[in-house]
Amino acid sequence: MTATATTLHRPDTSTGFFGAYGGQFVPDQLKPILDDLAATFDACKDDPSFIEEFTYYLTRYSGRATPLFLCSNLTARLGGARIYLKREDLNHLGAHKVNNTIGQILLAKRMGKKKVIAETGAGQHGVATAATAALMGMQCTIYMGAEDMERQKLNVFRMRMMGAEVVPAMSGQRTLKEAVDEALAAWVQDANETFYLLGSAVGPHPYPAIVRHFQSVIGREARAQILEAEGRLPDCCIACVGGGSNAIGLFAEFVPDTSVRLIGVEPAGRGLTYGDHAATLCLGEPGVLHGFYSYMLKDDKGEAAAVYSISAGLDYPGVGPEHSHLKDMNRAEYVSVTDVEAVDAFFTLSRAEGIIPALESSHALAHAMKMAPAMPKDAIIVVNLSGRGDKDVAQIEEMVSNGLVTPPAMVRGL
Numbered sequence: 001m002t003a004t005a006t007t008l009h010r011p012d013t014s015t016g017f018f019g020a021y022g023g024q025f026v027p028d029q030l031k032p033i034l035d036d037l038a039a040t041f042d043a044c045k046d047d048p049s050f051i052e053e054f055t056y057y058l059t060r061y062s063g064r065a066t067p068l069f070l071c072s073n074l075t076a077r078l079g080g081a082r083i084y085l086k087r088e089d090l091n092h093l094g095a096h097k098v099n100n101t102i103g104q105i106l107l108a109k110r111m112g113k114k115k116v117i118a119e120t121g122a123g124q125h126g127v128a129t130a131a132t133a134a135l136m137g138m139q140c141t142i143y144m145g146a147e148d149m150e151r152q153k154l155n156v157f158r159m160r161m162m163g164a165e166v167v168p169a170m171s172g173q174r175t176l177k178e179a180v181d182e183a184l185a186a187w188v189q190d191a192n193e194t195f196y197l198l199g200s201a202v203g204p205h206p207y208p209a210i211v212r213h214f215q216s217v218i219g220r221e222a223r224a225q226i227l228e229a230e231g232r233l234p235d236c237c238i239a240c241v242g243g244g245s246n247a248i249g250l251f252a253e254f255v256p257d258t259s260v261r262l263i264g265v266e267p268a269g270r271g272l273t274y275g276d277h278a279a280t281l282c283l284g285e286p287g288v289l290h291g292f293y294s295y296m297l298k299d300d301k302g303e304a305a306a307v308y309s310i311s312a313g314l315d316y317p318g319v320g321p322e323h324s325h326l327k328d329m330n331r332a333e334y335v336s337v338t339d340v341e342a343v344d345a346f347f348t349l350s351r352a353e354g355i356i357p358a359l360e361s362s363h364a365l366a367h368a369m370k371m372a373p374a375m376p377k378d379a380i381i382v383v384n385l386s387g388r389g390d391k392d393v394a395q396i397e398e399m400v401s402n403g404l405v406t407p408p409a410m411v412r413g414l
Protein backbone atom coordinates (compact mmCIF):
# COMPACT_ATOMS: atom_id res chain seq x y z
CA MET A 1 0.00 0.00 0.00
CA THR A 2 1.63 3.26 -1.05
CA ALA A 3 0.96 6.33 1.06
CA THR A 4 0.43 8.62 -1.91
CA ALA A 5 -2.19 6.41 -3.50
CA THR A 6 -4.21 6.12 -0.29
CA THR A 7 -4.07 9.76 0.66
CA LEU A 8 -4.74 10.96 -2.87
CA HIS A 9 -7.80 8.86 -3.51
CA ARG A 10 -9.59 9.66 -0.27
CA PRO A 11 -12.18 12.41 -0.54
CA ASP A 12 -11.62 15.46 1.59
CA THR A 13 -14.63 14.76 3.77
CA SER A 14 -15.07 18.34 4.89
CA THR A 15 -15.47 19.71 1.37
CA GLY A 16 -16.18 16.58 -0.60
CA PHE A 17 -13.50 17.05 -3.24
CA PHE A 18 -11.60 14.27 -4.96
CA GLY A 19 -8.63 16.31 -6.12
CA ALA A 20 -10.23 19.12 -8.13
CA TYR A 21 -13.53 17.28 -8.61
CA GLY A 22 -16.76 16.96 -6.68
CA GLY A 23 -17.93 19.61 -4.24
CA GLN A 24 -21.40 21.06 -3.74
CA PHE A 25 -22.63 23.30 -6.55
CA VAL A 26 -26.18 23.64 -5.25
CA PRO A 27 -28.67 26.34 -4.19
CA ASP A 28 -27.96 27.67 -0.67
CA GLN A 29 -31.12 26.09 0.72
CA LEU A 30 -29.76 22.60 -0.02
CA LYS A 31 -26.44 23.08 1.81
CA PRO A 32 -27.72 22.54 5.37
CA ILE A 33 -29.63 19.45 4.20
CA LEU A 34 -26.52 17.99 2.56
CA ASP A 35 -24.42 18.86 5.62
CA ASP A 36 -26.92 17.04 7.81
CA LEU A 37 -26.67 13.99 5.56
CA ALA A 38 -22.86 14.17 5.61
CA ALA A 39 -22.87 14.31 9.42
CA THR A 40 -25.21 11.31 9.66
CA PHE A 41 -23.07 9.35 7.21
CA ASP A 42 -19.89 10.15 9.15
CA ALA A 43 -21.52 9.05 12.38
CA CYS A 44 -22.97 5.83 10.93
CA LYS A 45 -20.33 4.46 8.61
CA ASP A 46 -18.04 3.09 11.33
CA ASP A 47 -20.76 2.51 13.91
CA PRO A 48 -20.82 -1.25 14.67
CA SER A 49 -24.62 -1.36 14.97
CA PHE A 50 -25.02 0.35 11.59
CA ILE A 51 -22.49 -1.98 9.98
CA GLU A 52 -24.28 -4.96 11.49
CA GLU A 53 -27.65 -3.84 10.13
CA PHE A 54 -26.21 -3.06 6.67
CA THR A 55 -24.47 -6.43 6.59
CA TYR A 56 -27.65 -8.19 7.71
CA TYR A 57 -29.64 -6.89 4.74
CA LEU A 58 -26.80 -7.40 2.26
CA THR A 59 -26.60 -11.01 3.36
CA ARG A 60 -30.18 -12.03 4.08
CA TYR A 61 -32.05 -9.76 1.68
CA SER A 62 -29.70 -9.49 -1.27
CA GLY A 63 -27.86 -12.80 -0.94
CA ARG A 64 -24.29 -11.54 -0.54
CA ALA A 65 -21.47 -12.43 -0.76
CA THR A 66 -21.73 -12.71 -4.55
CA PRO A 67 -19.36 -15.30 -6.06
CA LEU A 68 -16.23 -14.67 -8.11
CA PHE A 69 -16.57 -17.02 -11.08
CA LEU A 70 -13.76 -18.23 -13.35
CA CYS A 71 -15.02 -18.31 -16.97
CA SER A 72 -13.14 -21.44 -18.04
CA ASN A 73 -14.90 -21.79 -21.40
CA LEU A 74 -14.51 -18.15 -22.38
CA THR A 75 -10.89 -18.18 -21.20
CA ALA A 76 -10.12 -21.29 -23.28
CA ARG A 77 -11.85 -19.79 -26.32
CA LEU A 78 -9.86 -16.54 -26.10
CA GLY A 79 -6.59 -18.32 -25.31
CA GLY A 80 -5.04 -15.75 -22.98
CA ALA A 81 -5.64 -14.25 -19.53
CA ARG A 82 -7.98 -15.98 -17.10
CA ILE A 83 -11.27 -14.07 -16.91
CA TYR A 84 -13.12 -13.95 -13.60
CA LEU A 85 -16.57 -12.40 -13.17
CA LYS A 86 -17.67 -10.69 -9.98
CA ARG A 87 -21.27 -11.86 -10.01
CA GLU A 88 -23.19 -8.73 -9.00
CA ASP A 89 -25.94 -10.03 -11.31
CA LEU A 90 -26.80 -12.51 -8.57
CA ASN A 91 -27.93 -9.80 -6.16
CA HIS A 92 -31.61 -9.37 -5.34
CA LEU A 93 -33.18 -7.49 -8.30
CA GLY A 94 -30.32 -8.59 -10.53
CA ALA A 95 -27.72 -5.84 -10.17
CA HIS A 96 -25.34 -4.00 -7.87
CA LYS A 97 -27.77 -1.12 -7.31
CA VAL A 98 -29.39 -2.70 -4.25
CA ASN A 99 -26.08 -2.46 -2.29
CA ASN A 100 -26.49 1.29 -2.37
CA THR A 101 -30.26 1.51 -1.86
CA ILE A 102 -30.02 -0.68 1.26
CA GLY A 103 -27.25 1.53 2.66
CA GLN A 104 -29.01 4.80 1.95
CA ILE A 105 -32.41 3.64 3.21
CA LEU A 106 -30.73 2.72 6.50
CA LEU A 107 -29.29 6.25 6.66
CA ALA A 108 -32.80 7.59 6.01
CA LYS A 109 -34.11 5.48 8.87
CA ARG A 110 -31.39 6.79 11.22
CA MET A 111 -32.35 10.33 10.23
CA GLY A 112 -35.98 9.63 11.13
CA LYS A 113 -37.22 10.21 7.58
CA LYS A 114 -40.51 8.62 6.58
CA LYS A 115 -40.40 9.27 2.85
CA VAL A 116 -37.85 8.68 0.13
CA ILE A 117 -37.70 10.17 -3.32
CA ALA A 118 -35.51 9.18 -6.22
CA GLU A 119 -35.28 9.72 -9.93
CA THR A 120 -34.76 7.02 -12.47
CA GLY A 121 -33.93 6.79 -16.17
CA ALA A 122 -34.39 3.23 -17.35
CA GLY A 123 -36.09 2.33 -14.09
CA GLN A 124 -33.47 0.07 -12.50
CA HIS A 125 -32.64 2.48 -9.69
CA GLY A 126 -36.35 3.25 -9.23
CA VAL A 127 -37.09 -0.45 -8.82
CA ALA A 128 -34.24 -0.92 -6.31
CA THR A 129 -35.41 2.13 -4.36
CA ALA A 130 -39.06 1.01 -4.38
CA ALA A 131 -38.02 -2.44 -3.11
CA THR A 132 -35.97 -1.17 -0.18
CA ALA A 133 -38.62 1.43 0.72
CA ALA A 134 -41.20 -1.38 0.85
CA LEU A 135 -38.79 -3.39 2.98
CA MET A 136 -38.43 -0.54 5.48
CA GLY A 137 -42.09 0.51 5.38
CA MET A 138 -41.33 3.94 3.95
CA GLN A 139 -43.34 6.01 1.54
CA CYS A 140 -41.66 6.18 -1.86
CA THR A 141 -41.99 8.56 -4.80
CA ILE A 142 -40.06 8.00 -8.02
CA TYR A 143 -39.66 10.69 -10.67
CA MET A 144 -39.31 9.38 -14.19
CA GLY A 145 -39.40 11.11 -17.55
CA ALA A 146 -42.79 10.62 -19.22
CA GLU A 147 -40.96 9.37 -22.31
CA ASP A 148 -38.95 6.85 -20.26
CA MET A 149 -42.15 5.65 -18.52
CA GLU A 150 -43.57 4.76 -21.91
CA ARG A 151 -40.37 2.93 -22.93
CA GLN A 152 -39.99 1.09 -19.60
CA LYS A 153 -43.57 0.12 -18.82
CA LEU A 154 -42.67 -3.04 -16.95
CA ASN A 155 -40.34 -1.23 -14.56
CA VAL A 156 -43.09 1.32 -13.86
CA PHE A 157 -45.41 -1.58 -13.06
CA ARG A 158 -42.78 -3.19 -10.82
CA MET A 159 -42.30 0.03 -8.85
CA ARG A 160 -46.06 0.43 -8.40
CA MET A 161 -46.43 -3.21 -7.29
CA MET A 162 -43.93 -2.48 -4.53
CA GLY A 163 -45.91 0.54 -3.39
CA ALA A 164 -44.07 3.43 -5.05
CA GLU A 165 -45.81 6.38 -6.60
CA VAL A 166 -44.30 7.03 -10.03
CA VAL A 167 -44.50 10.67 -11.09
CA PRO A 168 -44.02 11.51 -14.78
CA ALA A 169 -41.63 14.38 -15.52
CA MET A 170 -43.40 16.32 -18.27
CA SER A 171 -40.94 19.13 -19.00
CA GLY A 172 -38.31 19.32 -21.78
CA GLN A 173 -37.28 16.05 -23.39
CA ARG A 174 -39.23 14.15 -20.69
CA THR A 175 -36.29 11.86 -19.87
CA LEU A 176 -33.73 11.49 -17.05
CA LYS A 177 -32.51 15.09 -16.91
CA GLU A 178 -36.05 16.40 -16.39
CA ALA A 179 -36.74 13.68 -13.82
CA VAL A 180 -33.66 14.87 -11.86
CA ASP A 181 -34.79 18.51 -12.06
CA GLU A 182 -38.31 17.70 -10.85
CA ALA A 183 -37.17 15.33 -8.10
CA LEU A 184 -34.74 17.97 -6.78
CA ALA A 185 -37.48 20.61 -6.80
CA ALA A 186 -39.78 18.27 -4.85
CA TRP A 187 -36.99 17.54 -2.36
CA VAL A 188 -36.32 21.21 -1.67
CA GLN A 189 -40.05 21.61 -0.87
CA ASP A 190 -40.10 18.84 1.69
CA ALA A 191 -36.51 18.17 2.74
CA ASN A 192 -37.19 17.82 6.46
CA GLU A 193 -39.40 14.79 5.95
CA THR A 194 -37.84 13.39 2.81
CA PHE A 195 -34.66 11.51 2.02
CA TYR A 196 -33.25 11.83 -1.51
CA LEU A 197 -31.91 8.42 -2.51
CA LEU A 198 -29.30 8.92 -5.23
CA GLY A 199 -28.53 6.03 -7.55
CA SER A 200 -24.90 6.45 -8.60
CA ALA A 201 -21.59 7.86 -7.38
CA VAL A 202 -22.55 11.32 -8.67
CA GLY A 203 -24.28 14.45 -7.35
CA PRO A 204 -23.15 16.96 -4.74
CA HIS A 205 -21.10 15.95 -1.71
CA PRO A 206 -21.66 13.74 0.28
CA TYR A 207 -23.40 11.47 -2.27
CA PRO A 208 -20.32 10.31 -4.23
CA ALA A 209 -18.59 9.36 -0.97
CA ILE A 210 -21.72 7.61 0.35
CA VAL A 211 -22.34 5.58 -2.80
CA ARG A 212 -18.65 4.64 -3.05
CA HIS A 213 -18.74 3.46 0.56
CA PHE A 214 -21.80 1.23 0.15
CA GLN A 215 -20.65 -0.17 -3.20
CA SER A 216 -17.09 -0.85 -2.00
CA VAL A 217 -18.36 -4.17 -0.64
CA ILE A 218 -17.90 -5.37 -4.26
CA GLY A 219 -14.16 -4.72 -4.27
CA ARG A 220 -13.66 -5.91 -0.71
CA GLU A 221 -15.20 -9.28 -1.50
CA ALA A 222 -13.51 -9.55 -4.91
CA ARG A 223 -10.07 -8.82 -3.43
CA ALA A 224 -10.44 -11.52 -0.77
CA GLN A 225 -11.92 -13.98 -3.30
CA ILE A 226 -9.16 -13.59 -5.89
CA LEU A 227 -6.50 -13.92 -3.19
CA GLU A 228 -8.16 -17.14 -2.10
CA ALA A 229 -8.56 -18.50 -5.64
CA GLU A 230 -5.21 -17.46 -7.11
CA GLY A 231 -3.03 -16.48 -4.16
CA ARG A 232 -2.34 -13.12 -5.73
CA LEU A 233 -3.97 -9.91 -6.91
CA PRO A 234 -5.37 -9.64 -10.46
CA ASP A 235 -3.51 -7.88 -13.27
CA CYS A 236 -6.53 -5.76 -14.02
CA CYS A 237 -10.02 -4.93 -12.86
CA ILE A 238 -12.54 -3.87 -15.47
CA ALA A 239 -15.99 -2.31 -14.99
CA CYS A 240 -18.49 -0.35 -17.07
CA VAL A 241 -19.00 3.32 -16.26
CA GLY A 242 -22.31 5.14 -16.44
CA GLY A 243 -22.38 7.33 -13.37
CA GLY A 244 -19.57 5.16 -12.07
CA SER A 245 -20.95 3.38 -8.99
CA ASN A 246 -20.27 -0.27 -9.84
CA ALA A 247 -16.82 0.70 -11.14
CA ILE A 248 -15.85 2.71 -8.06
CA GLY A 249 -17.25 -0.09 -5.89
CA LEU A 250 -14.84 -2.55 -7.51
CA PHE A 251 -11.90 -0.13 -7.82
CA ALA A 252 -12.06 1.33 -4.29
CA GLU A 253 -10.31 -1.58 -2.61
CA PHE A 254 -7.64 -1.87 -5.31
CA VAL A 255 -6.60 1.78 -5.69
CA PRO A 256 -3.68 1.41 -3.27
CA ASP A 257 -2.47 -1.74 -5.13
CA THR A 258 -0.64 0.03 -7.90
CA SER A 259 0.22 -3.25 -9.66
CA VAL A 260 -3.48 -3.68 -10.49
CA ARG A 261 -4.63 -1.85 -13.62
CA LEU A 262 -8.06 -0.29 -13.16
CA ILE A 263 -10.02 0.10 -16.39
CA GLY A 264 -13.38 1.84 -16.73
CA VAL A 265 -15.36 1.19 -19.91
CA GLU A 266 -17.66 3.85 -21.32
CA PRO A 267 -20.29 3.46 -24.05
CA ALA A 268 -19.09 4.46 -27.52
CA GLY A 269 -22.63 3.82 -28.78
CA ARG A 270 -22.89 4.16 -32.57
CA GLY A 271 -19.47 5.82 -32.71
CA LEU A 272 -17.51 8.69 -31.21
CA THR A 273 -19.35 11.55 -32.92
CA TYR A 274 -21.52 14.08 -31.09
CA GLY A 275 -24.81 12.63 -29.89
CA ASP A 276 -23.91 9.02 -30.68
CA HIS A 277 -22.13 8.03 -27.45
CA ALA A 278 -21.75 8.75 -23.73
CA ALA A 279 -17.97 8.41 -23.40
CA THR A 280 -17.64 11.17 -20.81
CA LEU A 281 -14.13 10.56 -19.50
CA CYS A 282 -12.76 9.65 -22.93
CA LEU A 283 -14.06 12.72 -24.74
CA GLY A 284 -15.47 15.18 -22.20
CA GLU A 285 -14.06 18.13 -20.33
CA PRO A 286 -14.51 19.37 -16.76
CA GLY A 287 -17.65 21.31 -15.88
CA VAL A 288 -20.54 21.49 -13.41
CA LEU A 289 -23.57 19.24 -13.87
CA HIS A 290 -26.26 18.27 -11.34
CA GLY A 291 -24.45 19.91 -8.43
CA PHE A 292 -20.87 18.66 -8.82
CA TYR A 293 -17.70 19.39 -10.79
CA SER A 294 -16.41 16.56 -12.96
CA TYR A 295 -15.79 15.56 -16.54
CA MET A 296 -18.92 16.01 -18.63
CA LEU A 297 -19.96 15.97 -22.26
CA LYS A 298 -20.98 19.41 -23.45
CA ASP A 299 -22.88 20.75 -26.42
CA ASP A 300 -21.71 23.86 -28.29
CA LYS A 301 -23.32 26.09 -25.63
CA GLY A 302 -21.48 24.33 -22.80
CA GLU A 303 -24.65 22.60 -21.55
CA ALA A 304 -24.99 18.84 -21.02
CA ALA A 305 -24.69 17.10 -24.38
CA ALA A 306 -27.20 14.77 -25.98
CA VAL A 307 -25.96 11.26 -25.30
CA TYR A 308 -26.77 7.79 -26.55
CA SER A 309 -26.00 4.17 -25.72
CA ILE A 310 -27.74 0.87 -26.48
CA SER A 311 -27.79 0.34 -22.71
CA ALA A 312 -30.12 2.67 -20.87
CA GLY A 313 -28.02 2.48 -17.70
CA LEU A 314 -24.96 4.08 -19.31
CA ASP A 315 -26.31 7.08 -21.22
CA TYR A 316 -25.44 9.89 -18.81
CA PRO A 317 -23.45 13.00 -19.90
CA GLY A 318 -21.63 13.23 -16.55
CA VAL A 319 -19.55 10.90 -14.41
CA GLY A 320 -18.70 10.50 -10.73
CA PRO A 321 -16.01 12.95 -9.54
CA GLU A 322 -13.67 10.30 -8.16
CA HIS A 323 -13.31 8.80 -11.63
CA SER A 324 -12.24 12.20 -12.98
CA HIS A 325 -9.62 12.33 -10.26
CA LEU A 326 -8.40 8.77 -10.89
CA LYS A 327 -8.12 9.61 -14.59
CA ASP A 328 -6.09 12.79 -14.00
CA MET A 329 -3.84 10.91 -11.55
CA ASN A 330 -3.34 8.19 -14.17
CA ARG A 331 -4.42 5.66 -11.56
CA ALA A 332 -7.31 4.42 -13.70
CA GLU A 333 -7.69 4.20 -17.49
CA TYR A 334 -10.91 4.89 -19.33
CA VAL A 335 -11.72 3.37 -22.69
CA SER A 336 -14.86 2.96 -24.78
CA VAL A 337 -16.73 0.09 -26.37
CA THR A 338 -19.37 0.36 -29.12
CA ASP A 339 -22.92 -1.00 -29.12
CA VAL A 340 -21.88 -3.65 -31.63
CA GLU A 341 -18.97 -4.85 -29.47
CA ALA A 342 -21.17 -4.90 -26.35
CA VAL A 343 -23.86 -6.93 -28.11
CA ASP A 344 -21.20 -9.37 -29.32
CA ALA A 345 -20.03 -9.84 -25.71
CA PHE A 346 -23.68 -10.22 -24.61
CA PHE A 347 -24.11 -13.17 -26.99
CA THR A 348 -20.66 -14.61 -26.36
CA LEU A 349 -21.00 -14.89 -22.58
CA SER A 350 -24.52 -16.29 -22.90
CA ARG A 351 -23.30 -19.03 -25.24
CA ALA A 352 -19.94 -19.74 -23.58
CA GLU A 353 -20.95 -19.80 -19.92
CA GLY A 354 -24.76 -19.80 -19.78
CA ILE A 355 -24.74 -16.36 -18.16
CA ILE A 356 -26.75 -13.59 -19.84
CA PRO A 357 -25.09 -10.28 -18.87
CA ALA A 358 -26.75 -6.87 -18.69
CA LEU A 359 -25.94 -4.73 -21.74
CA GLU A 360 -24.16 -2.31 -19.37
CA SER A 361 -21.92 -5.08 -18.02
CA SER A 362 -21.40 -6.37 -21.57
CA HIS A 363 -19.32 -3.25 -22.23
CA ALA A 364 -16.85 -4.25 -19.51
CA LEU A 365 -16.80 -7.82 -20.75
CA ALA A 366 -16.23 -6.72 -24.35
CA HIS A 367 -13.11 -4.85 -23.30
CA ALA A 368 -11.85 -7.87 -21.35
CA MET A 369 -12.41 -9.98 -24.49
CA LYS A 370 -10.27 -7.53 -26.48
CA MET A 371 -7.45 -7.61 -23.93
CA ALA A 372 -7.32 -11.26 -22.86
CA PRO A 373 -5.92 -12.88 -26.06
CA ALA A 374 -2.83 -10.65 -25.96
CA MET A 375 -2.09 -11.45 -22.33
CA PRO A 376 -0.18 -14.48 -20.98
CA LYS A 377 -2.15 -17.50 -19.80
CA ASP A 378 -1.26 -16.88 -16.17
CA ALA A 379 -2.57 -13.30 -16.24
CA ILE A 380 -5.80 -12.55 -14.37
CA ILE A 381 -8.64 -10.21 -15.29
CA VAL A 382 -11.55 -9.47 -12.94
CA VAL A 383 -14.67 -8.12 -14.70
CA ASN A 384 -17.50 -6.64 -12.69
CA LEU A 385 -20.65 -8.27 -14.01
CA SER A 386 -22.81 -5.44 -12.67
CA GLY A 387 -26.15 -6.97 -13.65
CA ARG A 388 -28.03 -9.73 -15.40
CA GLY A 389 -29.35 -9.36 -18.91
CA ASP A 390 -32.90 -10.67 -18.55
CA LYS A 391 -34.14 -7.07 -18.73
CA ASP A 392 -32.41 -6.69 -22.12
CA VAL A 393 -33.46 -9.90 -23.85
CA ALA A 394 -36.66 -8.49 -25.40
CA GLN A 395 -34.73 -5.50 -26.82
CA ILE A 396 -32.06 -7.75 -28.34
CA GLU A 397 -34.64 -10.22 -29.68
CA GLU A 398 -36.40 -7.38 -31.48
CA MET A 399 -33.11 -6.09 -32.92
CA VAL A 400 -32.22 -9.57 -34.18
CA SER A 401 -35.69 -9.98 -35.75
CA ASN A 402 -35.36 -6.63 -37.48
CA GLY A 403 -31.88 -7.46 -38.74
CA LEU A 404 -30.32 -4.64 -36.72
CA VAL A 405 -27.82 -6.93 -35.02
CA THR A 406 -26.27 -10.21 -36.06
CA PRO A 407 -25.32 -12.73 -33.39
CA PRO A 408 -21.69 -13.92 -33.59
CA ALA A 409 -21.00 -17.15 -35.47
CA MET A 410 -20.84 -19.28 -32.31
CA VAL A 411 -24.48 -18.37 -31.54
CA ARG A 412 -25.93 -18.43 -35.05
CA GLY A 413 -28.16 -21.26 -36.12
CA LEU A 414 -30.01 -21.39 -32.80
Ligand SMILES: *Cc1c(COP(=O)(O)O)cnc(C)c1O
Pocket residue numbers: 095096097124199200201240241242243244245246247313314358360361386387388
Ligand atom coordinates in the same frame (compact mmCIF):
# COMPACT_ATOMS: atom_id res chain seq x y z
C1 LIG B 1 -27.40 1.25 -13.52
C2 LIG B 1 -26.50 0.21 -14.02
C3 LIG B 1 -25.17 0.51 -14.43
C4 LIG B 1 -24.62 1.89 -14.49
O1 LIG B 1 -24.50 2.55 -13.28
P1 LIG B 1 -23.10 2.81 -12.56
O2 LIG B 1 -23.45 3.79 -11.51
O3 LIG B 1 -22.15 3.36 -13.59
O4 LIG B 1 -22.65 1.51 -12.02
C5 LIG B 1 -24.35 -0.53 -14.81
N1 LIG B 1 -24.79 -1.81 -14.83
C6 LIG B 1 -26.05 -2.14 -14.46
C7 LIG B 1 -26.46 -3.56 -14.52
C8 LIG B 1 -26.94 -1.15 -14.05
O5 LIG B 1 -28.18 -1.47 -13.69
